[in-house]
Amino acid sequence: MIETKKLERSFKNGDVETLVLKGIDFKADSGEFVAIMGRSGAGKSTFLYQISLLDEPTGGAITIDGHDTHRMSEDERMKFRLNKFGYVFQDYALLPELTALENVALPLLMQNKSRKQAYAEAQEALDRVALGHRLHNLPSQLSGGEQQRVSISRAIAHKPAVLFADEPTANLDNESSKTIMDIFVELHQEGQTIIMVTHEEEYAKLAGRLIRLDDGRIISETSHRG
Amino acid sequence: MPLNVRIGFFLAVRALRRASLWTTGLIIGVMVLTFLNLVVVSGILVGLLEGAVVAVRTQYTSDVIVSSLNDKKYIENSPNLISLINTLPEVSAYTARYREGGTVEANYKTRKETDKPNTANAVLVGINPAKEKAVTGIDSSIVEGSFLSPDDYDKVVIGGYLLKQYFPVETPGFTTLENVGVGTKIRMSVGGVVREVTVKGILKSKVDEVSMRVYMVDSQFRSLIGRSDGNVAELALKLKPGADPVAVRDELLSRGAGINAKVQTYDDAQPKFLKDIIATFNMLGTAFSSIGLVVASITIFIVVFINAITRRKFIGILKGIGIHGRAIEISYVFQSVFYALVGSGLGLVLVYAFLVPFFDAHPIDFPFSDGILVAPLGSTFFRVGLLVVTTVIAGFIPARMIIRKNTLDSILGRN
Numbered sequence: 271m272i273e274t275k276k277l278e279r280s281f282k283n284g285d286v287e288t289l290v291l292k293g294i295d296f297k298a299d300s301g302e303f304v305a306i307m308g309r310s311g312a313g314k315s316t317f318l319y320q321i322s323l324l325d326e327p328t329g330g331a332i333t334i335d336g337h338d339t340h341r342m343s344e345d346e347r348m349k350f351r352l353n354k355f356g357y358v359f360q361d362y363a364l365l366p367e368l369t370a371l372e373n374v375a376l377p378l379l380m381q382n383k384s385r386k387q388a389y390a391e392a393q394e395a396l397d398r399v400a401l402g403h404r405l406h407n408l409p410s411q412l413s414g415g416e417q418q419r420v421s422i423s424r425a426i427a428h429k430p431a432v433l434f435a436d437e438p439t440a441n442l443d444n445e446s447s448k449t450i451m452d453i454f455v456e457l458h459q460e461g462q463t464i465i466m467v468t469h470e471e472e473y474a475k476l477a478g479r480l481i482r483l484d485d486g487r488i489i490s491e492t493s494h495r496g
Numbered sequence: 497m498p499l500n501v502r503i504g505f506f507l508a509v510r511a512l513r514r515a516s517l518w519t520t521g522l523i524i525g526v527m528v529l530t531f532l533n534l535v536v537v538s539g540i541l542v543g544l545l546e547g548a549v550v551a552v553r554t555q556y557t558s559d560v561i562v563s564s565l566n567d568k569k570y571i572e573n574s575p576n577l578i579s580l581i582n583t584l585p586e587v588s589a590y591t592a593r594y595r596e597g598g599t600v601e602a603n604y605k606t607r608k609e610t611d612k613p614n615t616a617n618a619v620l621v622g623i624n625p626a627k628e629k630a631v632t633g634i635d636s637s638i639v640e641g642s643f644l645s646p647d648d649y650d651k652v653v654i655g656g657y658l659l660k661q662y663f664p665v666e667t668p669g670f671t672t673l674e675n676v677g678v679g680t681k682i683r684m685s686v687g688g689v690v691r692e693v694t695v696k697g698i699l700k701s702k703v704d705e706v707s708m709r710v711y712m713v714d715s716q717f718r719s720l721i722g723r724s725d726g727n728v729a730e731l732a733l734k735l736k737p738g739a740d741p742v743a744v745r746d747e748l749l750s751r752g753a754g755i756n757a758k759v760q761t762y763d764d765a766q767p768k769f770l771k772d773i774i775a776t777f778n779m780l781g782t783a784f785s786s787i788g789l790v791v792a793s794i795t796i797f798i799v800v801f802i803n804a805i806t807r808r809k810f811i812g813i814l815k816g817i818g819i820h821g822r823a824i825e826i827s828y829v830f831q832s833v834f835y836a837l838v839g840s841g842l843g844l845v846l847v848y849a850f851l852v853p854f855f856d857a858h859p860i861d862f863p864f865s866d867g868i869l870v871a872p873l874g875s876t877f878f879r880v881g882l883l884v885v886t887t888v889i890a891g892f893i894p895a896r897m898i899i900r901k902n903t904l905d906s907i908l909g910r911n
Contacts, residue, residue: 324816325904352818363813363907367514372506379506380819382499408514424817 271300271335271463272321272432278329279316290316292486293330298465300431303458305477306467312483314467315436321465322355322434323347335431352380356425358435362417364409364424370396371405374424381428395427396420399453415446422453426462433457435466439473451476503819504826511827512834520835526795527839527883528846533788534879535847538781539871543855545774548702548865553762555632556705558591558732559741561765562748562757569596570727572756580751581731586739591631594622594717595729598686600658600710602673605681616658616671619709620686622717631734634699634706641678641697648713652684652693655707656700663707684710689720702865731757789882793890796835800828801894808898812906821899825892832891836884844880847871 279291290313298304308314319325321332323339332339334350342350357363364373371392378388396402399419409417418438425433435454439447451473458464458478466477474480475494482490512520553559562581564571571577574592581590596619603614625644629635635643639662644653656662660672676682680695693712701707718724735744741761748759804811814824852869859866898906905911 319904324907348815348818348820351816355818357817359813359907363810363816365810365814367510372510376503376506376814376819377817380499380503380823 271302272296272298272465273333274321274330275333276330277317277320277327277332279313279320279325280328290486291320291327294483294486294488296321296481296488298432298463300463301458301461302479303454303462303464303477304466304479304481305474306465306481306483307469307471307474308483313486314483317483318434318436318465318467322357322432323351324357352377353428354431356428356430356433358418358421358425358433358438360437360440362409362414362421362441364417364420366409369406369408370401370412370420370423373409373420374427377424378428391427392423395423398426399423413446414442415449418442418446418450419453422450426457432463432465435464435468437467437469439468439470447473500820500823500826503823505830507814507824507827508830508834512831523796523799523835524839524842526792527835527887528842530788530792530795531840531843531880531883532846534785534883535843535871535876536851536869537784537788538778539847539869540855540860540867541777541781542774543870544860544862544865544867545770545777546870547859547862547867548770549762549766549774550868551701551703551865552705552766555634555637555701555703556732557760557762557765558631559735559739560733560744560748560759560761562731562733562753562759564595564729565756565758568756570594570723570729571731572727574725574727574731577731577753577757578728580748580753581733584744584747586735586744586747587733588736589627589630589734591623591627591732592714592728593628593730593732594714594721594723596620596686596721598684598710600654600673601683601685602676602680604683614671614674616673618655618658619705620684620717621709621711622714622721623711624714628711631732632706634701637699637701637706638697639700641695643697643699644711644713646713648696649716650691650693651696651712652682653697653699653711654682654695655709655711656698657704657707658710659698662698662700684712684720686721689722691720702863785879789886792883793886796832796887796890797894800832800891801897804828804895804898808901808906809909811899812901812903812908815899815903816907824899825895828891828895829888832887833884836887840880840883844876847876 274294274296277291277294277296278289280287280289294317306314306317320327339347368376371389374392374395375388378391379385383391393402393405396405399422401416401419401423404412404416409420412420439450442450454464454466455476468474478494480492480494481488562571562577578592581587598618598620599615600618601613601615603611607613623644625646629643638653639656644651654676658672659676660674663672673682676695678695678697681692682695684691684693699706733744735741745759745761753759811824815821848871852871855869859868
């Protein structure tokens with residue numbers, strides 16, 4: 271489903287060029303739950319941004335469902351992100367002036383769904399993370415765990431092909447983190463492809479496959495379950 | 497509705513609904529002030545002169561003025577012309593005036609042989625008091641004494657500019673009468689005829705043509721100047737509400753009134769310098785308004801720029817989850833339009849519900865006019881449009897600058 275070949279990403283600061291990803295070959299199949307681990311600066315978030323089309327690599331190739339992403343225009347990448355991907359960020363990334371329901375409905379409206387349909391699907395996604403009673407609350411009126419659940423709802427409401435999560439539990443307490451991970455496991459069991467960057471070994475083990483990055487390279491790969 | 501517009505509207509409505517009331521109030525306040533700057537500054541500048549124009553129209557020319565040709569002292573065949581005027585359905589009233597240049601003298605009784613006579617040049621006018629009242633209502637400008645009655649004999653109403661206490665101007669070649677009040681006898685000289693008359697009333701108006709005149713009942717004035725043919729020097733025509741002065745002027749001209757008289761609308765009869773000053777004030781008003789518009793656009797630019805910069809992360813997230821940049825730009829445009837429309841709306845209410853009626857009731861007291869606020873609807877709405885367009889551009893540019901930045905850099909707050 272997602273495949274990278276010799277993926278490179280470097281950053282320039284004046285005359286200094288830093289190579290963060292140094293030729294990563296990676297493949298994730300549909301329905302997989304892949305966890306990416308590594309110490310700070312290993313390049314795991316940078317890698318996630320490349321394969322989730324939030325950033326453009328400086329070398330190598332990414333193929334998603336047979337599409338060479340290098341050939342895509344910015345508009346096509348945006349449509350791909352809207353229709354095929356879902357994102358969960360470390361800091362929830364909810365729009366503060368939109369209610370939980372509106373935050374979740376927004377990408378659905380952008381998919382040109384009617385207001386009624388978008389709101390119905392958004393409500394369904396919020397019900398799924400047990401936030402059906404918080405539909406009209408603004409993010410500021412929700413706890414961190416609840417905000418992250420809204421963020422997950424927004425990411426899954428349009429039934430994306432891949433759900434990308436960048437350290438989704440980093441800002442949460444243990445109980446909230448566990449709730450989030452339970453949702454991820456449940457989604458995976460229903461066939462959702464998930465690629466998640468995490469620091470926490472305990473949660474990484476819940477994924478079917480664990481990839482460790484260091485210094486811009488994959489240093490190990492472990493399968494936990496079939 | 498195009499999808500990006502729909503999403504832009506969705507985002508804008510929520511951003512406005514949940515924005516800080518203080519911020520929204522401040523921005524709308526700036527827009528209201530800008531609108532007032534656009535409309536009121538030039539409106540008052542023009543209004544100062546418009547006040548003068550209105551005063552000349554109501555107190556002197558009325559809607560249409562027919563006067564003697566430049567090389568004649570009177571309008572020949574005036575009775576025929578008056579008959580013609582009587583047939584025009586648009587005319588509600590008219591007043592005929594006899595007019596001669598002459599002098600008035602004040603100290604003739606008390607001065608010694610060697611003293612300089614206290615005289616003033618004046619335009620002496622014979623009027624029918626009732627008709628003059630009906631057309632120009634100058635009787636309401638009487639500040640001392642009373643206006644003429646049809647049976648007044650050897651009585652005059654004198655314009656304030658001929659009296660020192662009302663017009664204390666010491667200009668070489670221009671003299672005024674001293675120590676003249678109601679009841680004072682003065683001497684009027686016209687065409688070699690001298691008549692002693694009593695001042696019955698003093699009239700004060702900001703219209704030169706009204707205040708530089710001495711008024712007498714027409715029947716007496718005719719005998720004073722030896723006019724028995726009924727030829728008058730001026731005819732001021734008041735039209736019925738809604739009647740077009742231009743149409744009446746043209747009608748009179750087409751029926752031969754122009755052969756023996758000058759036929760002008762109140763607008764034609766305005767002095768050229770007044771028209772020039774109006775044009776200059778209009779230009780000044782436009783210049784001040786333009787500066788106001790630039791200030792408003794910079795304000796909106798800064799407000800939207802700061803708003804977009806502080807929300808750069810959220811703009812990045814929106815783009816990241818697949819919201820089109822154009823939709824985000826449109827949301828800022830909608831917000832800018834909202835500020836401009838609400839600001840202009842409040843400004844319109846202020847102008848038409850408070851300021852215009854206020855200045856109509858309490859005109860600004862200028863030496864040459866009673867200044868009012870002139871805000872014609874057409875040009876006001878043009879200025880509203882101008883403000884909205886400027887605001888849209890001022891809102892769009894900074895939003896676009898921020899939205900065009902790299903999506904991931906925006907999300908991560910990288911420069």
